[in-house]
Amino acid sequence: MNIRNSAFKLFRYNFLIEQLIIPTRYRHRIVFENDLQKIRNIGISAHIDSGKTTLTERILYYCGRIDTMHEVRGKDNVGAKMDSMELERQRGITIQSAATYVNWQGANINIIDTPGHVDFTVEVERALRVLDGAILVLCGVGGVQSQTLTVTRQMSRYKVPCIAFINKLDRTGANPIRVINQIRKSIGFNAAFMNIPIGLEGNLRGIVDLIEQKSIYYEGSNGEQTRYDCIPKEMETEAKEKRQELIEAISNVDDFLGELYLEERTPTNDELMAAIRRQCIQRKFVPVFTGSALKNKGVQTMLEGVVDFLPDPSEVKNFAFIHKEGEDEQQQQQVEAHKKIQIKPDRDDKNVFIGLAFKLDATKFGQLTYMRVYQGCIRKGDHIYNSRTKKKVKASRLVRMNANEMEDIEEAYAGDICALFGIDCASGDSFVNDRNSNLSMESIHVPEPVxxxxxxxxxxxxxxxxxxxxxxxxxxxxxxxxxxxxxxxxxxxxxxxxxxxxxxxxxxxxxxxxxxxxxxxKVAFRETLLRPVKFNYLHKRQSGGAGQYGCVIGVLEPLPIEQNTKNVFSDETSGPNVPRWFVPAIRKGFDEMCEKGPLIGHKITGIRFRLQDGKHHVVDSNDIAFQLAAQGAMKQTFDDGRWMVLEPIMHVEVSAPAEYQGELIGLITRRNGLLQSTNEVDNYFIANSEVPLNDMFGFATELRTLTQGKGEYTMEYSRYSPTRNDVQQNLIEKYQQELAEKSSQQTNKMSKKN
Known part of the structure; x- marks a missing residue:
């Protein structure tokens, strides 16, 4: 059986080379000058149920990584390759991001398939942090949805260029023109079609390549045979219009093509391809491909777009920052902009090795640490150092992942994504092979739980x-x-x-x-300060011998509203009044007091503790004294300051048949939602709104009841905002009641003991 499988793989690989890559354009478009230019690190991201995992399954098959394709929900008791967890196959959703690698047209493509559900958004965050490019998958029916916007914001945060793939054009109601208009208006991308579908819904037969002006048909039982032909006569006019639209979109952002356009010269195919690549890498243009992964249409052409237009590691600017020993993460971030240095993605093993651990996974062999190598080389058996802890660890086993399967490798160079066993670290830690190196990669953005x-x-x-x-x-x-x-x-x-x-x-x-x-x-409420309040607190205790003495003076002030989920400690002292070695203790006292606010006992966020002055005693001052002084100063602000409660606001997108429009608007209004926009597409009403999370419990049940089970909704965290006065008052009363009950219980216990 193994021999037969191997023979099949070899046959299909030769078949791919001979049959799929026929035109000259597809065989010799890019000349790889070095190994680094052969690498593409990409992620596949989209709204839930847009077909990401199905698309990845087709990519694996066409590149020869798997012998057969399986469905996402695992109806054949196998399931998609990238959904290796049993829960993923039962629910039909991706829960954990999974990594794999393929070879296409001589390029080594590392792929990370990410979840689409907003609850697992951190998986997308850490994947995009280490990737050089992405495929944004959109449903041909649903178009741009709430999680699509979240994913594009994450791409923007890490400056990740992308290509778009409009999927599911075989479904009833598919409309790629509507989707690309949404990409332009809702997301703001400068986008244009690279190809257009031949037929839609049940009549989807192939695509028209707008660069080569040829039609492509995907034949065979699994679409592995590609046949090139002339454009159907009824589509010639549309193809010319869309090609001209593509040239105009590129000319608007590319100087070279813009000059040709003004001179009314038609660019050659090579000039057009080069311009698309330049502007795609600079995130000024998004090439849009079309097809259907489930029906095996357009996947190979999209793969060619990955190689043609997405950057290799040498074309991406990655930065590290130099940190001093003893600096914590917040201090590093404050000086990061001044100490950033650009990393050269050099595969020379003589340079300092720099890698970022972006994902951890527990296996039966121990902790598996996914790592992106940014500079230098790591070999099996090498000793590396954690930049944060300075601990020395040994890379005893080095592997390359294919979903839940592992392939042992001897070394990994800059641009590679690998995994290591036996590395004790946290997600976001940087590693170097020089103990004296103070380089660290920028960490990963982690959203707060809601x-x-x-x-x-x-x-x-x-x-x-x-x-x-x-x-x-x-x-x-x-x-x-x-x-x-x-x-x-x-x-x-x-x-x-x-x-x-x-x-x-x-x-x-x-x-x-x-x-x-x-x-x-339970909703994760937060407490914050309304206006600045001064503090001047002296902690003094004498009980014979050395006592405790510490005084802190300064201001506690609110941060801008866009920063109301974090706290800042600012040391503004000068002179000898507060010795430097006591400042960490003061900060520790401040952090401890932020765990429980004065109004409802929830965490305090959105404040800046400005330490401006203080006093100390030569004998009696110590860390404990200044820590308690900071706690006393915070208690002072609890009494003197004006505080308020913040609550998480969710972005909610609700859709249902247009006949339920009134019910949907009423449902959102009853839950104190703020309606932002409404739209009607193909007799479906879509409402976008912002609703407090505290009012969202039971929403799904009520929505299904009102729409007879036809309504759907998606919800994602938007921001923290001040809660309504009545809600705040109810929360305070409830908290005071709980405190009174606990006090009564403690009194009863004491009386029983006595």
Missing amino acids: ISMSIKTMTKDAMDQFSKAIQRFTKEDPTFRCQWNNDSKEMIVSGMGELHLEIYGQRMEREYNCPVVLGKP
């Missing part, structure tokens, strides 16, 4: 397994957090949504035999 639930095991015997599961999951996923609440005497887990926490609850039962019970969802 929802919390209580969690407990069904049996006391499962506590050991529960602890192992929590330790692993919190290490793998920085948006999943767990902590003990002393007030409620409960274990609280926090995450990006109900589905996020529900998935981890199911994984504990399946992977650790630890069934758990999740409590009712």
